[in-house]
Amino acid sequence: MSMTSNSSVVSAKDLCLTFETNDGPVNALSNVNLEITKGDFVSFIGPSGCGKTTFLRVIADLERNTGGTITVNGMTPEEARRARAYGYVFQAAALYPWRTIEKNIALPLEIMGYSAAEMQKRIAETLELVNLSGFGKKFPWQLSGGMQQRASIARALAFDADLLLMDEPFGALDEIVRDHLNEQLLKLWARTEKTICFVTHSIPEAVYLSTKIVVMSPRPGRVTDVIDSTLPKERPLDIRETPEFLAIAHRVREGLRAGHSYDE
Numbered sequence: 522m523s524m525t526s527n528s529s530v531v532s533a534k535d536l537c538l539t540f541e542t543n544d545g546p547v548n549a550l551s552n553v554n555l556e557i558t559k560g561d562f563v564s565f566i567g568p569s570g571c572g573k574t575t576f577l578r579v580i581a582d583l584e585r586n587t588g589g590t591i592t593v594n595g596m597t598p599e600e601a602r603r604a605r606a607y608g609y610v611f612q613a614a615a616l617y618p619w620r621t622i623e624k625n626i627a628l629p630l631e632i633m634g635y636s637a638a639e640m641q642k643r644i645a646e647t648l649e650l651v652n653l654s655g656f657g658k659k660f661p662w663q664l665s666g667g668m669q670q671r672a673s674i675a676r677a678l679a680f681d682a683d684l685l686l687m688d689e690p691f692g693a694l695d696e697i698v699r700d701h702l703n704e705q706l707l708k709l710w711a712r713t714e715k716t717i718c719f720v721t722h723s724i725p726e727a728v729y730l731s732t733k734i735v736v737m738s739p740r741p742g743r744v745t746d747v748i749d750s751t752l753p754k755e756r757p758l759d760i761r762e763t764p765e766f767l768a769i770a771h772r773v774r775e776g777l778r779a780g781h782s783y784d785e
């Protein structure tokens with residue numbers, strides 16, 4: 522086991538992943554090199570099929586790389602999973618409909634064997650972090666889509682992992698709700714100093730949230746640009762109209778355009 526530096530959270534070197542399919546091999550990830558350090562907010566953006574989800578799934582030990590190396594908190598993804606190094610927020614809220622919100626949040630804690638008192642404490646804390654205090658006894662269907670998504674973030678936060686993996690968590694929500702959740706997520710990130718890996722299709726969302734933007738391209742899935750944001754950590758929503766913001770958005774758009782193929 523090698524640790525490149527104390528603050529390295531994800532370190533990928535020449536990472537490759539090829540799926541063998543009936544139609545032949547699919548290069549989902551090809552020679553990806555990426556360093557994510559503690560406290561980074563990293564967005565992954567790129568057209569469908571460029572390997573964004575696959576990269577998150579490799580970090581989470583849900584897929585194995587077929588080439589190159591990757592470490593998560595200095596460990597293999599499998600060791601990191603056993604150490605519960607991260608929380609995962611899926612595309613849809615993925616809450617269990619037969620469990621109340623607090624029972625949903627409790628699930629990973631039950632699996633880890635927390636005491637009832639400790640569970641209660643963490644549930645109350647995480648509900649407060651996502652502004653859902655008072656909704657713990659409700660069932661998912663009694664909440665709006667945005668609230669359900671926040672509940673699913675609370676569940677990912679409950680065991681207090683330093684790393685959050687978020688796969689298009691706000692993709693299905695309307696613009697206004699999404700703006701609001703983006704703002705809240707940034708505040709939460711600033712308060713907790715977590716490292717966040719965030720998949721999105723939205724250029725403004727990527728630029729608004731990130732300290733680092735990873736632009737990807739398909740066939741083979743690869744990283745075509747890594748942009749370190751020059752925006753301040755404190756970001757009111759109207760920062761999206763500043764020249765600095767628009768300049769970063771422009772560079773992302775150019776990167777996407779360069780990697781895009783129009784012949785399909």
Ligand SMILES: Nc1ncnc2c1ncn2[C@@H]1O[C@H](COP(=O)(O)OP(=O)(O)OP(=O)(O)O)[C@@H](O)[C@H]1O
Pocket residue numbers: 540541542547548549567568569570571572573574575576742
């Ligand atoms: N289990 C699998 N078996 C075979 N091919 C797969 C598998 N999972 C993903 N792929 C392929 O790998 C490539 C990358 O997929 P991935 O889901 O990571 O892309 P993505 O960038 O997240 O796309 P989207 O934006 O549509 O979610 C695609 O061509 C996809 O069809």
